[in-house]
Amino acid sequence: MKSIDIEAKWHKEAVKATGLTKVYPNGTVALKDVSVSVYSDDFCVVIGLSGAGKSSMLRCMNRLIRPTSGHVSLFGEDVTNVNGSQLKQVRRRVGMIFQQFNLVRRLTVLENVLVGRLRFNAGPFSRCMSMLRQFPKQERELAFDCLQQVGIGDLAFRRADALSGGQQQRVAIARALAQEPEVFLADEPIASLDPRSSETVMQILSRIHEEKGIPVMVNLHHIDFAQRYGKRILGMSKGELIFDGTSRDLDAESVSRIYGDKAEEALEELSAA
C-alpha cells in the first residue's frame, strides 16, 4: 500500500497543459494544440529551433501570458484564467529563471534574494521596510541559506552588477529558491553563459531537483546539455510537440524531425558531447 502512495506522490502532475494554442496579436501562431504534463519527478528539457514555441509554452504555463485556447493547471488547480491575487499566487508557486537573470543591479546579492521573496510573501509594512533595506533576521537567514545552496554565500554583500554572468544566474536561482516554489521553469538559463558556468548552473538545477524533489522544466538551445541533463526530453517544432522521450530515445531520426535543416549541426554537437 505504501509503495502505491509513494508512486502517486511522485507521479503527480505538477503542470498540465491541455490543448494549448497561442496566437499573438500580430497573428503569429506560436503554439498549436499542445498537450503535455510535467510530473513531480520530472527534470525535463525542451528543445527545438528558434521560434519553435518553447518560450511561449513556458510563459503560458506560469501565466506570464494567457493561452488563446486550452487550459493550464498547477497541481490539479486550473489557473488558465486567474487574475489579481490568484495570479500572484501562481507566480509564487512557480520559480522562474530567465536568460537575462533580471536582478536589481544596484542592490546586493542578499537584498536581491530578499526582495524576490518579499515580492510574493509580504504585506505592505514589510515591503516598506524592505525599501529601507530592513529585513527580519529570519528572512535574512533563509536568503543566506539559499545563497549557500547555490554556492555563493561568500558573495552575499557584493552588488549584483559586480558579478559575472554565471554568478548572477546563481543569484537568480537562489532568489527563486527563497520563494519556496513547487516547480521550477527555466527559459534558456545558460544561453548567455560560457561553457563552464553553463555546466555549473545545470548542475545546480539538477541537484535542487534531486535533493528537494522539485520538478524542473528547462528550455535549452544546446542539445548536448539537453541530452546530458534531461531525464525527459520534449521536442518542439513549429508550435507543436513532436517528441517526448528519454535522452536514449533521441535518435538521429528524432533529431532530424526536431531540427529540420539544422539537424546536422545538432547531431555533431551530440557526438562531440
Ligand SMILES: Nc1ncnc2c1ncn2[C@@H]1O[C@H](COP(=O)(O)OP(=O)(O)OP(=O)(O)O)[C@@H](O)[C@H]1O
Ligand atoms: N510577443 C510576441 N508577439 C508576436 N509574436 C511572438 C511574440 N513572442 C513570440 N512570438 C513568435 O512566436 C513564435 C514562437 O516564439 P517563441 O519565443 O515561443 O519560440 P522559442 O522556441 O522560444 O524561440 P527561441 O529559441 O528563439 O527562444 C515565433 O514565431 C516568434 O516570433
Ligand SMILES: [Mg+2]
Ligand atoms: Mg525562447
